[in-house]
Amino acid sequence: MSYPKNIHNDPERPKPFAVPPGFVEGRSASEALREYVASRLADGWKPSDILREVGSVDFVTRYVPESQWEEYSQVLDELFPATREDGTLIDVDKDPELQERYRRMAREYAVRFGDADFHSQAVDPDHPDTRKALYLALMEDPRTQVAFKPLGELTSEDQRAIREYFYTEIAQVDPVQGGTSRA
Numbered sequence: 247m248s249y250p251k252n253i254h255n256d257p258e259r260p261k262p263f264a265v266p267p268g269f270v271e272g273r274s275a276s277e278a279l280r281e282y283v284a285s286r287l288a289d290g291w292k293p294s295d296i297l298r299e300v301g302s303v304d305f306v307t308r309y310v311p312e313s314q315w316e317e318y319s320q321v322l323d324e325l326f327p328a329t330r331e332d333g334t335l336i337d338v339d340k341d342p343e344l345q346e347r348y349r350r351m352a353r354e355y356a357v358r359f360g361d362a363d364f365h366s367q368a369v370d371p372d373h374p375d376t377r378k379a380l381y382l383a384l385m386e387d388p389r390t391q392v393a394f395k396p397l398g399e400l401t402s403e404d405q406r407a408i409r410e411y412f413y414t415e416i417a418q419v420d421p422v423q424g425g426t427s428r429a
Contacts, residue, residue, distance in 0.1 A: 247356035251399070262289050263285045263286075263289045263356060264285045264288075264289050264291075265281060265285045267282055267310075268281060268282065269309050269314060269318075271311050271313065271314075274314075274317065275310060275314035275317040275321060276316040276317060276321045279300065279318060279321050279325070280320065280321070280351070282300065282354060283296055283325055283351065284355035285355055286353040287349075287352035288352040288353075288355045289346050293326065293339055293348055294337075294338055294339045297338055299327045300322060300324070301322060306318065306390055308427065326338050327344075387411070388407075389407040389408070389410060389411040390411065392408055393408075394409050
């Protein structure tokens with residue numbers, strides 16, 4: 247049985263907002279860090295992932311001029327506070343005040359380019375168009391349907407479908423030949 251590879255015309259993929267680090271002499275570290283963080287928030291990065299990156303010594307020594315390290319550290323503490331005044335720890339991914347601040351940063355950054363940030367876009371899972379899109383995406387390659395099954399309920403055929411999908415679509419290995427199927 248043959249399945250159509252493209253039932254409809256796929257829309258263009260959105261361009262990422264993320265910008266390379268813009269730390270240079272003459273530009274404030276505050277402005278560069280805020281832009282860097284906001285661009286990643288607009289792309290849908292989790293705040294903890296951004297913090298892990300911008301809080302690393304490797305990132306600072308590679309991208310931030312040494313003369314700006316102190317300012318950078320202050321702005322980093324302001325954007326990603328570790329504790330409250332009473333000494334309790336803050337989870338940057340779950341704190342409601344920080345979440346609102348990060349959403350605002352992402353929206354303001356995206357608006358500069360006339361687009362909507364990742365977090366302000368919503369998909370109603372119960373809308374008929376959403377259900378139709380999901381159905382069409384799954385019907386494009388029936389092997390993807392097993393992705394919605396709990397691991398404990400996967401049959402040997404389901405596991406085979408996952409392996410085959412991985413080899414052909416992700417690793418791009420020809421299951422018969424054993425070599426890559428890339429041209």
